Amino acid sequence: MISLHSSEFSKNTLDQLLIPAERVAHVQIGNSLEHALLVxxxxxxxxxxxxxxxxxxxxxxxxxxxxxxxxxxxxxxFEHLDQSKVEHVMKKEIPRIHTNGHFQKALSLLVDHPFICVEDQDGFFIGIITRRALLKQLQKNIRLINET
Incomplete structure (x- = not known):
């Protein structure tokens, strides 16, 4: 049986799994729902x-x-698409982690969410961590353990 504690997996920093903000599709708070749906x-x-x-x-x-x-x-x-703004419909309580957050918190959030948002201490968006990125890293580390 493979223990994650025996591998380097849990020592990965969130930075290694991060997709930076400039590569993440997003919308702005004042955009119409039509724009958001197009994105x-x-x-x-x-x-x-x-x-x-x-x-x-x-x-x-x-x-x-x-x-x-x-x-x-x-x-x-359909008329509500261009009349309504993203801010009136968006979900405000979302899975998020701070840049100095712990790997275990990110892991537990990704169990129930396909991605989590990463923000700095001032609430500025830094990027996302996806379940896919985490699973790819896990797969890589398990492969390394099995080879030794």
């Missing part, structure tokens, strides 16, 4: 971070949140 559709993601003009993290917007907002009792209300 989500074109990138193929189901959720993206919501930032303000100063790059502070405010939440996440997702396709299900947008669709729930425009779905009425009898029809889909």
């Amino acid at each position: 989500l559709t074109k990138t193929g993601y189901t959720a993206v971070p919501v930032l303000d003009a100063a790059y502070k993290l405010h939440g996440l917007i997702s396709t299900p949140l947008i669709l729930d907002h425009i779905t009425g009792i009898e029809r889909i209300q």
